Amino acid sequence: MNIILCIDMDAFFASVEQQANPKLRGKPVAVIGSGHRTVVTTRSYEARKFGVKTGMNVYEAKKLCPHIIFVVGDNDKYAHTCRELSEIYTAFTPDVEIYSIDEAFLDVTTTHHLFGGPEAIGLEIKKKVKSKFGINCTVGIATNILLAKLASDISKPDGLRWIKPGDTSSVLENLAVEELWGIGRKLAEKLDLLGIKTCGELGNAPASLLRSKFGITGEALKMMGQGICHRPLIVKESGPKSVGHSMTLPYDIWKEKDIEAYTLKLSEMVGRRARKYRLTGNVICVTLRYKSFETFSRQSKIKQRTGDTHEIYNTAMKIIKGIKLRDSIRLIGVSLSGLAESENPEQLPLIQEYARKRDLLKAMDHINDRFGDFTISWARYMLHRSRPAVISPAWRPQGIRRTTV
Template structure:
């Protein structure tokens, strides 16, 4: 049965790219910009994989038969999908996410959950993290992303749709239950058309109607999903953000207001970076055998230096000493240094992370 006890306060961001496939095509082909575009086959049996916002204005949606899309929007332009390009762009975006947290749960190439409760940048306000991530995605890919911020996955997902495209919204613990009560159940993430229709037959039209039903009633009519519906009707969703693969590294980096030239200055900037990654490792029971330093120069060229030892590193002083030595191997610098990063890899077994009771004013 779903755990309905009050969860630890968490800071969850749901990042959702805006019309991802279509936006990539419009980015790469200026002739498509501002026009209704559908990614997919134009053949009789074709299906729309994604539609630009210009096409959506005509009612074109993903998963729609191409013939229906063409009927709704006679001027629509069909483009064959280039999944290798979409995957490459998605990887760029994931690398940005990884600068903030290892707790990344991709839902598809164009959306993911991030748990930033304990983040690698030590940024206390989740909305600022979301803004920074969206700005970095725009700078790196030329594409717009929307984001939702809340204290659980369900509400973060719902929030990301509120100010699309190219916007973000936050749902706080204070506002979460009321938000759910006012929402039509057909709009709930995880409630498909068939389930929504069943709820309607049972007299459940809104979150408030759902909240009025007992746990026993919902379990009887919806089986294993009953406790989940009972929880989200109250703004409760205890599902954790689960990475899709084992974490292979943990790192932190910093871009400086003024470029560094002296070896001493560069080595001095290592300590706070090591403190961040070591704090994270301690909290999550992670050990490491490899230290890597990234050095990015003023011309944006970068190099890395790494060292692996036989036994897991025992404390942050050892990591800092190795990182300082690695920087020294790159001195004298070929150009002034604009960014330094420290990454630990060859990670050992993880213990169960401790959920911190944090002040949620940081949303």
């Protein structure tokens, strides 16, 4: 029997902000984006009492709660906390799925006995998260991720709940179907038309009825109603998946030459780090965040793996030029994935041009290692006078952790 823990931070962004600024503690706080059309992304439990909901605009929120405090969200800060949280989790098991920035699943099937059982692990994680970050989280424990997530959802905030196999049917019996992870309002409405309102009813519904209505999903729905779920944890293999850097710009930019300069800087940082660890990759990915906080990524695969700054840069710029930008840019990220160990550096490249390039990069890296970043760089970047400062690897902890300098 598997034992899965779902760890979910309570009001994560708002809690991080309250922790960072004591003046916000105990007060209704809403985290919003930076644009003027922004909406509430997270609200503290104090704000929830006034009926403030995710997705409301600032005027609606203010109407319900006149003394609400708005804080502009800082994704880099949340990403940083997320990475540190994953270090707490991996102390209890290597099988950790970081499901979202504030939720993780831990498979403790083979390790829980080392720590006094699943509940003891849950309590210890809650204690560590509270003492290290000052924020509350809720822990759900069950035999699969569907029920672990449910256990956490129904115990928020600051809760801990273990749904044991013997309790499953009584928990599900009268539970509304939309409480289940994966059943949204639309699907719940369709089930309602079939006279199915609770998980108990869903689990007992004839498979043929569900199949005729929902096709192959019908059977999965019936199983969900019974608390059965076979989705395994998606645990990242060890070793770096990508080498990436992103940068929140000191001001929003839209001119091509500014975008080029920052992209070159990021490409150089990525290339340099890849070379340092003798890695090459063949997928280059660019992430852009608009002023409005809307964030998206586009990637492109190249024929041969590379760790060369210019190849990374040229591909990244090709990607960017293919995007019709709708707004100014507040963050750029460049990453290299599809990684493999590069060839033995002592082995002589067959083509002389490659050898020269390799030697040039090696010399540049050597100088920068010795005298500091960007002592020597590409002319195009040097011409750009304002040098950006904020640097953050991609938030997913498996991203680059192993190659972080």
